Amino acid sequence: MATEGTTTTTKPCEYLQDMEEVKKVFSRFDTNGDGMITGDELSGVLKALGSDTSPEEVIRMMDEIDTDKDGCINIEEFAAFCKNDDSLDGGAKEMKEAFDLYDQDHNGRISATELHQILNRLGQSCTIHDCTRMITSVDSDGDGYVCFEEFKKMMGNK
Structure with missing residues (x-):
């Protein structure tokens, strides 16, 4: 209770x-x-x-x-x-939980395939090519994936 x-x-x-x-x-x-x-x-x-x-x-x-x-x-x-930001850590825990939902294989990186799977589950119609472009737009180290630091920057952009 x-x-x-x-x-x-x-x-x-x-x-x-x-x-x-x-x-x-x-x-x-x-x-x-x-x-x-x-x-x-x-x-x-x-x-x-x-x-x-x-x-x-x-x-x-x-x-x-x-x-x-x-x-x-x-x-x-x-x-x-x-x-509502009453969290002392500025939402870091929630940000990590959001990242983990996209990081399906839990390797610390979001691939275009993982992004594609999640977006399609959410009813968004996009191609792997679209997802690759999205990844590329925030992939600051050029490895073809979005790591947690890149994800935080992406989510913090206005």
């Missing part, structure tokens, strides 16, 4: 820097495009990303983010959640 006020929720988007980025992420969660994220939509995206988030944790996340208590998360609530 959880005690009120002791629930901690992973903030998957603390690194978002502007409203356009927030809107892009929101639209990926809002799979039916109705302007609201339901618990089922949140759960579906988390599962597509490989998370084994329990139904109880999804309920806790919804309770935390859904401030008007209408049962759904609107863009304003999502944006407020994303901008």
Whole structure:
């Protein structure tokens, strides 16, 4: 039994820097495009990303983010959640968790193939070539992959 006020929720988007980025992420969660994220939509995206988030944790996340208590998360609530930076580490743990979702083989690097798999699971239609271009655009050491440091820089860009 959880005690009120002791629930901690992973903030998957603390690194978002502007409203356009927030809107892009929101639209990926809002799979039916109705302007609201339901618990089922949140759960579906988390599962597509490989998370084994329990139904109880999804309920806790919804309770935390859904401030008007209408049962759904609107863009304003999502944006407020994303901008809330009460973490002492500046979101480093959350950033690493996000990186790990993309790094499917856990080798510390995101390949174009891994990026392609995740984006397609999220319903984004893109080719391997598109993903290779995305990787190249942030691959500062030229090795053909995105390492965690490159990922942090990419997510921190405005």
